[in-house]
Amino acid sequence: xxxxxxxxxxxxxxxxxxxxxxxxxxxxxxxxxxxxxxxxxxxxxxxxxxxxxxxxxxxxxxxxxxxxxxxxxxxxxxxxxxxxxxxxxxxxxxxxxxxxxxxxxxxxxxxxxxxxxxxxxxxxxxxxxxxxxxxxxxxxxxxxxxxxxxxxxxxxxxxxxxxxxxxxxxxxxxxxxxxxxxxxxxxxxxxxxxxxxxxxxxxxxxxxxxxxxxxxxxxxxxxxxxxxxxxxxxxxxxxxxxxxxxxxxxxxxxxxxxxxxxxxxxxxxxxxxxxxxxxxxxxxxxxxxxxxxxxxxxxxxxxxxxxxxxxxxxxxxxxxxxxxxxxxxxxxxxxxxxxxxxxxxxxxxxxxxxxxxxxxxxxxxxxxxxxxxxxxxxxxxxxxxxxxxxxxxxxxxxxxxx
Numbered sequence: 170x171x172x173x174x175x176x177x178x179x180x181x182x183x184x185x186x187x188x189x190x191x192x193x194x195x196x197x198x199x200x201x202x203x204x205x206x207x208x209x210x211x212x213x214x215x216x217x218x219x220x221x222x223x224x225x226x227x228x229x230x231x232x233x234x235x236x237x238x239x240x241x242x243x244x245x246x247x248x249x250x251x252x253x254x255x256x257x258x259x260x261x262x263x264x265x266x267x268x269x270x271x272x273x274x275x276x277x278x279x280x281x282x283x284x285x286x287x288x289x290x291x292x293x294x295x296x297x298x299x300x301x302x303x304x305x306x307x308x309x310x311x312x313x314x315x316x317x318x319x320x321x322x323x324x325x326x327x328x329x330x331x332x333x334x335x336x337x338x339x340x341x342x343x344x345x346x347x348x349x350x351x352x353x354x355x356x357x358x359x360x361x362x363x364x365x366x367x368x369x370x371x372x373x374x375x376x377x378x379x380x381x382x383x384x385x386x387x388x389x390x391x392x393x394x395x396x397x398x399x400x401x402x403x404x405x406x407x408x409x410x411x412x413x414x415x416x417x418x419x420x421x422x423x424x425x426x427x428x429x430x431x432x433x434x435x436x437x438x439x440x441x442x443x444x445x446x447x448x449x450x451x452x453x454x455x456x457x458x459x460x461x462x463x464x465x466x467x468x469x470x471x472x473x474x475x476x477x478x479x480x481x482x483x484x485x486x487x488x489x490x491x492x493x494x495x496x497x498x499x500x501x502x503x504x505x506x507x508x509x510x511x512x513x514x515x516x517x518x519x520x521x522x523x524x525x526x527x528x529x530x531x532x533x534x535x536x537x538x539x540x541x542x543x544x545x546x547x548x549x550x551x552x553x554x555x556x557x558x559x560x561x562x563x564x565x566x567x568x569x570x571x
Contacts (some may be wrong), residue, residue: 182226183247187212195414201322202251202489215509217525234291234323234341234386237440242262249342251322257434265428265435271417272312274299278445279458283410285439286318286453287388291344296410297366298454299351301396301463307414309392313347315428316390319436320344332358338375343387351391359401364387366408367451378496396463397470404468404525405569407456413463452497465569475513476521478506483559486539489547493561496536500553508541522557530555 179190181204188204194202212221228230230357233247237253254429273280300309318326325340327348340346367373371385393399402409421427449455457508469477482505487495499515536553 180223181247182222184227184229186225207382222412234344235289236288239423245405250344253320253323255319255432255436257437259437260431260434262431262438264424268308268311268315268424268428272308272414273412276412276458276461279454281439282446282454284540285442285444287316287344288436288439292386293448294367294452295360295388295406295447296454296459297391298412299411299463300390300392301394301411301467302414302416303394304416305397306416306420308417309414310349311425312393312426313349313390316345316347318425319431319432329353329358332361335374337371338373339405340387341371341385342383346387346389348389348391351393352395352398353391354398356401362400363408363543365389366431371565372419375413378464395550396466398467399469401471402464402467403471406468407450408452409457409464410459411461411464411467413461424502468570469568475506475511475517476525478509478511479518479521480564482506482509483564486547487561487564490539490549494558495539495564496531496556496558497538498552498556500554501538501540507543526559526564527565528557528559530557542564 181190187207187209189207191203191205191283192200193203194295209221213273214554227242227247228245229247230249231243232249233240233243234250236253239248239250241248241252269280269284270277283295283298286295300307300312301370302309313326317326323343324345324347326341327340327346329348329350329352331337332353343570353362365387366389368385370382372380373383374380393397396413400409402411417424446454446458452459472480477501482502483495483497486492499518502518503515504512532555533553534556535551536556538554540548540550
């Protein structure tokens with residue numbers, strides 16, 4: 170009877186569906202516990218007829234994240250969220266701190282806050298963290314694997330194609346969704362991730378099953394080799410934290426194992442550490458704290474070719490002619506863009522100038538127009554036209570605006 174009771178723990182009934190709990194081996198040499206759908210006929214073949222009555226029964230699944238006071242059973246429901254295998258332990262973790270200093274640099278305290286909130290407040294909304302670099306050996310992938318080592322089955326590695334699929338039940342209830350080599354330059358992909366980052370609930374769907382609504386609390390951590398357009402981020406967007414990562418100076422092929430070895434000490438550090446930031450936005454961090462040069466570069470790239478070239482033209486003329494304010498007409502800008510083989514129309518320019526840059530036209534005025542010559546030299550000629558004026562300060566604000 171003792172053997173039977175011990176064996177019965179390998180099975181669980183959720184609603185009317187039977188599952189066998191098995192230990193699945195991983196390439197790393199570790200194993201994870203997974204639930205495999207089973208059937209009663211096979212169960213009867215393997216065990217006695219009285220065995221079924223000993224199996225633990227639940228009304229359904231729920232997903233309640235908690236790393237400090239984890240509960241496997243909540244009422245009559247089985248918690249799909251998994252307990253993390255590491256327990257906090259006293260000690261130092263210098264390798265971990267050195268690695269995180271490399272990743273977050275001058276924003277180290279914010280980076281530690283991000284990880285601390287993941288660990289202690291898993292329901293808090295956090296910004297989409299995007300690590301970018303065109304160079305190799307930066308530690309981007311190692312960071313994702315480090316998060317996976319800590320949170321195990323509560324983190325899912327997705328591919329770019331996973332966001333195109335309607336089936337999402339394998340990652341919809343995770344704490345972290347990680348994407349290595351992210352290239353989500355389709356607008357529908359970026360809109361989906363952006364909306365999910367602040368969603369409270371979500372429709373999960375598995376192949377062959379009806380959609381059902383679940384609580385959604387996932388955070389997105391992306392890495393990419395594309396520094397200009399790994400994902401579409403537009404001006405005014407407040408949900409992204411983008412960091413450009415430099416190569417690690419001293420290569421350590423055993424870095425991930427060194428990080429894993431000190432996870433208990435690192436969790437203890439997070440448990441006792443005081444947060445350096447307060448809850449000041451829907452993504453916890455105040456927006457200005459998330460603004461980086463890497464974010465500005467992506468936003469600039471996503472402005473569109475016409476707007477980017479307009480900014481470059483104005484910047485070049487003001488610099489060469491040493492102007493504190495540059496005045497130009499719509500026709501001036503159209504002619505200069507045409508000289509650069511960029512086709513556009515007056516309404517598009519007015520939309521950029523008035524709606525995006527908040528500039529208003531002046532009444533017809535006598536002014537000095539600047540145009541490109543045949544050898545790309547800047548020519549000047551007197552004209553009269555309705556003008557737009559932009560100062561050096563306004564130009565800098567527009568170019569750095571997030």
